[in-house]
Structure formats: structure tokens, C-alpha cells
Amino acid sequence: MKKLSARRRHPLAALVVLLFALAVTGGLYAAFAPAEKAQADSSAQSLAIDEGKRLFAVGCSSCHGLNGQGSSTGPSLVGVGSAAVDFQVGTGRMPAQQPGAQIPRKKVIYSQAEIDQLAAFVASFGPGPVVPTKDQYTSTSPDDVAKGGELFRTNCAQCHNFAGSGGALTQGKYAPSLDGVDPKHIYEAMQTGPQNMPSFPDSTMPEAQKKQIVAFVRHTTSEEPNPGGLALGSLGPVTEGLFGWIFGLGALIAVAIWVAAHTTKAKKS
Known part of the structure; x- marks a missing residue:
């Protein structure tokens, strides 16, 4: 016992204990750390970037440059992030058919896997908005439609x-x-502000508010019934008035002409 107590009081005892603890911690970390998974994820990401680079060189580099630096016919893609690529290519706007005041939505020519690869390559140019997860834009609260309507109208x-x-x-x-x-x-459009649209980053419009706007748009365009009948594009009283003048007044004029013609024939007979 006296010998053990003497060793405990030795000046190097604390250092020995510290070194032993570090060795045990390092061994446990090496045994249980998900090194293989991290390496697999890194390898998959590198492969996606390589495939995206190949697709980019064929379909995008003629306007945006081989490294996304931009040119006289296309803007720089440095810092636009993967969300911008997923939106532009996923809606068929890119690659563009021809330059113009605005690039319209058209048929998508890439698969989702290829779009993901292009997005990974462009994201490697610099940090930017990332593709949202389903939880970020899928609403589960019934109040989101009403709150989203207020935000949308504003x-x-x-x-x-x-x-x-x-x-x-x-x-x-x-x-x-x-x-x-x-x-x-x-x-993604709210994140990135494509073409003429302003962007709404989380610092300006929090994620919860963007989710509410998405809920309102989905409800209004896909789920909300139209009790008035023909929606006429939901463009308001101008369209409704034009419809009334052209078809309503036109029908009245046609009926008046028909009545006058038949009245004339009746008098002659």
C-alpha cells in the first residue's frame, strides 16, 4: 500500500494517466467511427461532380464557360448553388433554345439523376442555395394556407x-x-430569384414562411374549387367584363338581328 501511494504521488503520474486516456479514446474512435460511410459519401460526391462536369461541357459551357465563369451570352454561375440548377434545368428553362427577354418553361431534357450531377458540379464553383429537402416545402399544418395567402398577396x-x-x-x-x-x-424560385424575380433568402423570408407560400399556391392552383364556374384565367374584372361584352352583348345583337329579320319576312308575307 505504501508503495502504491508513493507512485500516485509521483510527478509523472498525471501525465501517464492522461496518455492512457487519450490512447483509449483514440482506439474507441477508430473502432466505432463511420469512416467507411464518410469515404463512400465523399467518393459518390466526387463521382457526381465528374459526371456533372461532363454534362456541363456538352450542354452548358458554350454560354456559361467551361468553369461557369460566364460569357457574353450567359451569366457566371459561381455561387448560384445547386438550387438554381435544379430549378432552371428541372423546369426545362435550361438549356435555353434561344436568347430572349425571358426564357420560358419547356420540356425537361435531362433525367433527375443528371440534373443532380449538374447541380453538384455547379455547386463546386462556390457556396450558394442548396436544393431543399421535402420537409422544407411540404406543409403539414392547416393554418399554413391562410398564412401563406397573406404572404403571397404581400x-x-x-x-x-x-x-x-x-x-x-x-x-x-x-x-x-x-x-x-x-x-x-x-x-427554389424564392431561394434563387430566377430571371426577373427577386430572391427571398432565409434572412429576408424564413423557411417557415416560404413553406406557407408553397402551401397556399398549391391549394389555390390545384385544390381550391371555383364556385363561380369558368375561371377565365382568374385575371379579375377586366377579363370578366371583356367576356361579357364580347359574348353577352354579341349574343344580344345576334338575337336582335334574328328577330328583325323574321319580323320583316312576316310583314312581307
């Missing part, structure tokens, strides 16, 4: 119309209809 209705039917802007530009747009792409 921030979006000036261009997209109060029902998301779209509208004209200046110099040949327009705000597209939101009918049938994937909820993920609506969220």
Missing part, C-alpha cells in the same frame, strides 16, 4: 396575380403562371 401577387395565374411585365417579360409547378421548384 410579396408575390403584384406580378403573379392574386391566384397565381401570372401576368405581363415590361419589355416582353412576364410572371409565369404557377399552375402545375412542382412545390420544390416554387421554393
Whole structure:
């Protein structure tokens, strides 16, 4: 006992205990750390970037440059993030058919796997908005539609119309209809601000508010019934008045002509 107590009081005893603890901790970490999974994820990411680079060189580099630096016909992609690529390519806007005031939505030519590879390559240029997860744009609260309606009318209705039917802007530009747009792409548009649209990062519009807007747009364009009958594009009283003048007044004029013609024939006979 006296010998053991003497060893405990030795000046190097604390150092020996510390070294022993570090050795045990390192051994446990080496035994249980998910090194293989991390290496597999890194390898998969590198493969996606390599495949994306190949696709980018064929379909995008002629306008955006081999390294996304931009050119006279296409903007720089440094810092746009994977969300911008998923939106632009996932809605068929890119690759663009031809330059113009605005690039329209069209048929998608890449598979989702190829879009993910392109997004991984462009994301490697610099940090930017990332593709959202399903939880970020899928609403589970019944109150989100009402709250999203308030946010939409404040921030979006000036261009997209109060029902998301779209509208004209200046110099040949327009705000597209939101009918049938994937909820993920609506969220990404708010993240990245494509073409004429302003961006709404989390510092300006928190994630919860973007989710509420997505819930409102989905409800309005896909689920909400139209008790008035023909929606006429939900463009408001101008369209309704034009419909009334052209078809309503036109029908009255046609009936009046028919009555006058038959009255004349009756008098002659």
C-alpha cells in the first residue's frame, strides 16, 4: 500500500494517466467511427461532380464557360448553388433554345439523376442555395394556407396575380403562371430569384414562411374549387367584363338581328 501511494504521488503520474486516456479514446474512435460511410459519401460526391462536369461541357459551357465563369451570352454561375440548377434545368428553362427577354418553361431534357450531377458540379464553383429537402416545402399544418395567402398577396401577387395565374411585365417579360409547378421548384424560385424575380433568402423570408407560400399556391392552383364556374384565367374584372361584352352583348345583337329579320319576312308575307 505504501508503495502504491508513493507512485500516485509521483510527478509523472498525471501525465501517464492522461496518455492512457487519450490512447483509449483514440482506439474507441477508430473502432466505432463511420469512416467507411464518410469515404463512400465523399467518393459518390466526387463521382457526381465528374459526371456533372461532363454534362456541363456538352450542354452548358458554350454560354456559361467551361468553369461557369460566364460569357457574353450567359451569366457566371459561381455561387448560384445547386438550387438554381435544379430549378432552371428541372423546369426545362435550361438549356435555353434561344436568347430572349425571358426564357420560358419547356420540356425537361435531362433525367433527375443528371440534373443532380449538374447541380453538384455547379455547386463546386462556390457556396450558394442548396436544393431543399421535402420537409422544407411540404406543409403539414392547416393554418399554413391562410398564412401563406397573406404572404403571397404581400410579396408575390403584384406580378403573379392574386391566384397565381401570372401576368405581363415590361419589355416582353412576364410572371409565369404557377399552375402545375412542382412545390420544390416554387421554393427554389424564392431561394434563387430566377430571371426577373427577386430572391427571398432565409434572412429576408424564413423557411417557415416560404413553406406557407408553397402551401397556399398549391391549394389555390390545384385544390381550391371555383364556385363561380369558368375561371377565365382568374385575371379579375377586366377579363370578366371583356367576356361579357364580347359574348353577352354579341349574343344580344345576334338575337336582335334574328328577330328583325323574321319580323320583316312576316310583314312581307
